[in-house]
Amino acid sequence: MPSQDTIRFIPERCDGCGDCMTACAKAKGGASRISIVGSGGGGWDIALCRQCGDPKCVANCPAGALDKHYGSGIVGWSQDLCVDCHLCTIGCAYGGIVFESAAGHVQKCDLCDGTPACVPACGKGALEHLSAAARLHETHADKEDLFVPGLSACQGCNSELLIRHTMRRIGRNSVVAAPPGCIPGMGTVGYNGQTGAKMPIFHPLLTNTAAMLAGVKRQYERRGKDITVVALAGDGGAVDVGFQSLSGAAERGERILFICVDNEGYMNTGMQASGSTPFGSWTSTTPVGTVERGKSTDGKYLPQLMMGHGCAYVATASTAFLDDYHTKLEKALAASRTGFAYLHVHAPCPTGWRFPAAMTTEVCRRQVESNFVTLWEFTAEDGLRFTHAVDRPRPLSDYVGMIGKYKHLGNAEIERIQASVNRRVAFLKGFCRQPSAAE
């Protein structure tokens, strides 16, 4: 089933003003199809058609008047075929299809043909029209999945998602290096003589990934072959012991793409701290006790260091914003034909950071929405550009509070992290060539 557009509701931003309902009623003429609901305790929610993937209103319709359009994703309603039996309303647990006596028939949201009127009407930013997944699907669904099934990644790990998306895009005409870390640990390179990817992939040392890839690339170039050469490394293999060869290859302008998948530590070997581990984090080498309170220093911010290497392209990414990642992957691949390209992808680790496996994408999203993670790209010509500027960041506690490795932190420590987040955002803004949306 293809991915489809949706309207996202952010309850913390809703104040129940009802402007969305007014806009809907105006756009549709009659009763609003979106309904703000007091959810108790002063909170708000919306009764709105979810455009379900397997809609029960459709199953309950005896007249064929409701229909799920698998292209647009919209559950459509035909006035022509409807017989006003209202059985569809029994199927919906979201208040998404309702009989309106003024209209004389049931009504439901149809996403206004792709430009929902309610979304811009919300002055609080509580509604967002999400269509990225649909576009991504159209672009990438037909490409071959080059990652084998049956991997041994931890439940909830977003690296698998990232690797599948990346491999689909780069295709078979590629060579991938996966140095020691979670990525080969989950079977990417293979086990017992079986390969884990349907493309040439090898397992360099933690220290020499960029150097080996540079040699592979040069050899192919010498033979006149245009091969995509990519590293899928962890933060240990990039920020710490891998940094020397990475820095050297970047400085020399080797024509490779280096992707760092940053889970803020050595999660594969028992959750030891790395140079990338942020202040306050519990790890097995930065324990929490009466004296130590997790990591006592800030993490090293490698993407910023890479800006100082004369790379052809540097960018950060999050798997909660895969459309943004794909755009950057395109640019990075193009840049790797002329020089060194570096992508830094944030990879929250349910096992090592201690949060429920089902929450990974929400953790990714909150990292970005709190500015703990900033999404940007940098080239020497155009400077730094924020690709998902967050105008109204969430409080950092929304993010930190979800993560077990921070659960010992008090307010003062969270404020310290907040201050370093604010400093980093201000610092990065200094690299913007033109005024950006973040300012």
Added chain:
Amino acid sequence: MTDTHAHYLIVGSSHAGREALAAIRMADPKGRLVMLSREGRMPYSPTILPYVASGRSQPDRVGLADAEWFTENAAELVLNAQVVAVDPAARAVRLADGRRWTYDKLLLATGAEPVVPPVKGLDRVRYHVLRTLDDALSIRERSTQARRAVVLGAGLVGMHAAETMAAAGLDVTMVEMRPHVLAEYFDPKASALIRQTFERHSVRMMMGRRLLWAMETVPGSCRLGLDDGTELEADLLLVAAGVRPAMAMLADSGITIDKGILVDDRMRTAAPGIWAAGDVAQARGFLTGVPVVNGTLPEAVEQGRIAGMDMASDPDLIPYGGGIPLNTYGFFGRHAMAVGTAAVPEGDGIETVTDEGNGQNGYCRIVLKDNRLIGLAAIDRVMDAGILWRLILRRTDLSPVRQQFLSHPLETARALMSRGWR
């Protein structure tokens, strides 16, 4: 393996069968999947038939599933295939024309058939029932010639048909043996509101009367005698006195039947490899725990989905929570709905709160037991029937919001349900 062997064989092509087919294909994309329909037409819903009879719905546009849908689901539809016998030991069914199909897993979703009461002379007059598209077309044709119509039975089928005939300009009389219309869904007050609307639209409502005899006057028309001595003339007689599960094919099968085919919470019958769902099945009642035939469309969808998932060993199956009465009803531009035991009288731990809207603004009757919703009926009120259904099935404790729920059931129910929306 032969041409007439299916891994999954579904008998019946309405909602339960269609839903089971879709559920099977979600879990098992490959196993051979065959649907047998006794009809010569593509699948349709019995619920649509009153609208076909009235001409509102076009018979060629009421399909529940077209050929493309069967292709997409890699399933085969066999038309004109009426199952007359099931042999669980041989895992085979026999058709009326002598053909035989074998199966690994069988779903009986044969639905219901009309009950024709034993009325003197009824077998010698022309009468209609309304369970198939042919029935509907035949009523539609007869409506164009008829002037006077009599509808026997004030259940949903009879009420829909009476309304559409009245709208078509016929002189319509309803005869119902019980004192109230739609008595299984609505309490006497709500029933009265519905009945009065029919009367305002010139439908004669003869409640608490029984048909004693029928006799032909001129070919196609008849005279009817009621138990109070009333005589009625009818050019069109519709018998809508109820339905019963269509399970004659199980006569010698050894499968346990009661009022319907008895099934467990996974829609399994007592016979290995055989499931039943929809109007033919008798499954656990939610509020009583006693198996009941709950012949409504939403229950058919629910049961069909569960049967299909279980047939395909779908690990995500959640067993049946039990059935409750469910219906929504549009009539003469008005809107009624009933979820749960909305008609039950007060007492025995059951509390009811009725809001009659000053006789102007609709009607709402809320039925609670132990501060939990067990039924709600409403007329001309905006309600989310699906949310109320969930509140009943989840036995949501309404104590903390009792007053709000009684005064503002729509908003309070949405607020309660919204906690599960994200």
